[in-house]
Amino acid sequence: MLNLEHVSYSYPGSFKPVVSDFSMEIRPGGIYGLLGANGSGKSTLLYLMSGLLRPASGSVTFNGQETFKRLPSTLTDVFLVPEEIDLPAVKLDKYVALNAPFYENFNRDEMNRYLEHFRLDPDIHLGRLSMGQRKKAFVAFALACNTSLLLMDEPTNGLDIPGKAEFRRTIVSAMRDDRTIIISTHQVRDLERVLDHVAIIDKNGVVLNASIAAIQERLVFRFTTDPEEINGALWSMPVPGGYNVVRFRGEGVEETDVNLESLFELSFSNPQLTNAL
Amino acid sequence: MIDKFSWSRVWFLIRRYFNENFRQLSMTIGVIFGIMLFFAITINKSCSDFADFSSVGFGLWLILFAIIGFSLTVSGSLTFSSTATKPKRIVAMMVPASKAEKFVSLLLIYNCFGTLTIVLCAFLADALTSLMFLHSPFFVQFFSFFSEVMGKIKVEDYGLEIFFAIISLVCGSLICSMATYTLGSSLWPKKSFLKTFCVMFAIQVFLPLFIPTDLAMRLIHWIAETNFDNVNIHLLAWGGIALIYIFSGLLYWLAWRRYRSTQLIQKFMMD
Numbered sequence: 001m002l003n004l005e006h007v008s009y010s011y012p013g014s015f016k017p018v019v020s021d022f023s024m025e026i027r028p029g030g031i032y033g034l035l036g037a038n039g040s041g042k043s044t045l046l047y048l049m050s051g052l053l054r055p056a057s058g059s060v061t062f063n064g065q066e067t068f069k070r071l072p073s074t075l076t077d078v079f080l081v082p083e084e085i086d087l088p089a090v091k092l093d094k095y096v097a098l099n100a101p102f103y104e105n106f107n108r109d110e111m112n113r114y115l116e117h118f119r120l121d122p123d124i125h126l127g128r129l130s131m132g133q134r135k136k137a138f139v140a141f142a143l144a145c146n147t148s149l150l151l152m153d154e155p156t157n158g159l160d161i162p163g164k165a166e167f168r169r170t171i172v173s174a175m176r177d178d179r180t181i182i183i184s185t186h187q188v189r190d191l192e193r194v195l196d197h198v199a200i201i202d203k204n205g206v207v208l209n210a211s212i213a214a215i216q217e218r219l220v221f222r223f224t225t226d227p228e229e230i231n232g233a234l235w236s237m238p239v240p241g242g243y244n245v246v247r248f249r250g251e252g253v254e255e256t257d258v259n260l261e262s263l264f265e266l267s268f269s270n271p272q273l274t275n276a277l
Numbered sequence: 278m279i280d281k282f283s284w285s286r287v288w289f290l291i292r293r294y295f296n297e298n299f300r301q302l303s304m305t306i307g308v309i310f311g312i313m314l315f316f317a318i319t320i321n322k323s324c325s326d327f328a329d330f331s332s333v334g335f336g337l338w339l340i341l342f343a344i345i346g347f348s349l350t351v352s353g354s355l356t357f358s359s360t361a362t363k364p365k366r367i368v369a370m371m372v373p374a375s376k377a378e379k380f381v382s383l384l385l386i387y388n389c390f391g392t393l394t395i396v397l398c399a400f401l402a403d404a405l406t407s408l409m410f411l412h413s414p415f416f417v418q419f420f421s422f423f424s425e426v427m428g429k430i431k432v433e434d435y436g437l438e439i440f441f442a443i444i445s446l447v448c449g450s451l452i453c454s455m456a457t458y459t460l461g462s463s464l465w466p467k468k469s470f471l472k473t474f475c476v477m478f479a480i481q482v483f484l485p486l487f488i489p490t491d492l493a494m495r496l497i498h499w500i501a502e503t504n505f506d507n508v509n510i511h512l513l514a515w516g517g518i519a520l521i522y523i524f525s526g527l528l529y530w531l532a533w534r535r536y537r538s539t540q541l542i543q544k545f546m547m548d
Binding site: 011012047050051052053054068070071072073075076078079080082084085086088089090094095098099101102103 | 279280289296362363364368370371373374375376378541542
């Protein structure tokens with residue numbers, strides 16, 4: 001579906017590449033988390049995926065078409081929710097009437113349902129909303145466009161605590177087998193229990209690229225107050241009141257939720273192991 | 278969805294642009310109309326007889342023409358203002374329409390609709406002022422004066438040709454300046470008018486310095502020595518006018534090349 005092959009990119013006037021020889025294949029279906037530290041090139045990768053940037057070398061293709069060409073047939077099936085959203089000061093109804101005709105699979109009923117999830121009135125004026133509310137309205141529109149590929153850059157930035165929970169619920173409810181959502185974030189806690197797949201990146205490329213199911217099969221993530229449990233752990237970190245520990249999952253050991261923060265740290269401290277995943 | 282050029286998508290883009298930027302566009306038109314009305318009133322107070330060359334009014338009427346020209350260049354420099362900031366650029370670039378459709382829609386909005394609006398504003402300002410001062414509208418006076426002058430000039434009965442040549446020259450110059458500022462807008466969507474103006478000014482000041490002296494001298498000699506009796510003056514005039522249109526086309530083509538290769542982050546757009 002989406003293929004990045006040996007992609008390199010540097011900003012104009014800079015010789016230092018932001019993305020260097022990056023390769024990745026995204027298959028249809030599932031929610032991908034694109035995680036990385038600040039400046040690791042997450043947003044740049046999303047821009048390359050959506051065709052907003054042209055790779056200096058390598059190629060980014062969506063269903064066989066190079067994305068930088070930004071053909072209508074590609075753009076109608078790819079939607080990008082940027083970190084900073086620019087919405088016109090018009091009523092939501094008008095915004096939908098003006099923008100929905102570009103998206104063949106747009107569904108107004110679905111949009112109303114998503115707005116309901118976000119506790120937003122369909123009769124709102126976009127110019128009179130807070131930043132968080134604007135983001136929610138835009139995410140609702142983006143999901144209702146029913147594009148095969150939905151890219152989101154730091155979507156939980158600017159959302160309040162209930163808003164983040166609403167966001168998780170809405171995303172999960174909007175998932176279908178033929179839809180792929182790629183969420184780039186550094187706020188990993190906001191996406192726990194939402195992701196199907198995790199890709200952790202740094203400036204040199206992919207550090208970890210694995211499905212949540214594969215990670216759960218191999219590793220267990222625990223919080224413990226017993227310092228003895230640190231011994232023999234793959235990774236541990238003192239946290240208020242105890243330790244976060246990652247271990248290999250032995251036979252008969254119960255599956256645990258993936259602690260993305262611990263996985264993130266582990267992937268950098270033990271790249272060989274994470275590659276094996 | 279078809280990837281080839283679609284006029285229905287162009288229409289959707291124009292409709293979307295007008296509706297989403299209604300307030301900003303109305304304010305811009307309002308300001309242009311206000312400036313024109315102000316000058317039209319000032320002109321009408323100073324002089325009521327356009328045909329009087331010696332009066333101050335004639336010069337002031339020329340100012341009104343200059344304002345029309347200035348407004349057209351401003352309109353041209355706003356062509357790609359929708360890509361002035363990064364969030365706006367993302368929205369504009371991600372709309373499912375081809376680059377050519379987006380380019381054509383912006384040209385139609387700022388170059389064609391812009392020109393019509395500016396000319397209409399000038400007519401309206403003039404008509405309104407004329408009602409206030411009970412003079413016949415300036416444009417009516419202007420055209421009657423112009424046709425009267427044309428009637429008097431009998432250069433081998435080429436009066437009508439001169440009329441069309443002047444009209445073509447004025448229109449060509451306006452299109453050319455609009456195309457220049459449109460190209461400027463594609464290079465610097467932010468503060469485009471000021472930047473393009475500075476570049477044009479710098480070119481006019483510094484370009485002559487780069488022309489080799491001997492080449493300039495040879496050109497002057499050639500003009501001085503040429504016997505223009507043998508030159509087809511009509512061909513020369515129309516050729517010159519045609520060159521203006523060809524040059525304008527070239528500027529639009531360069532603007533298209535620049536727009537086509539637009540990326541979210543690139544030189545001159547580091548926002």
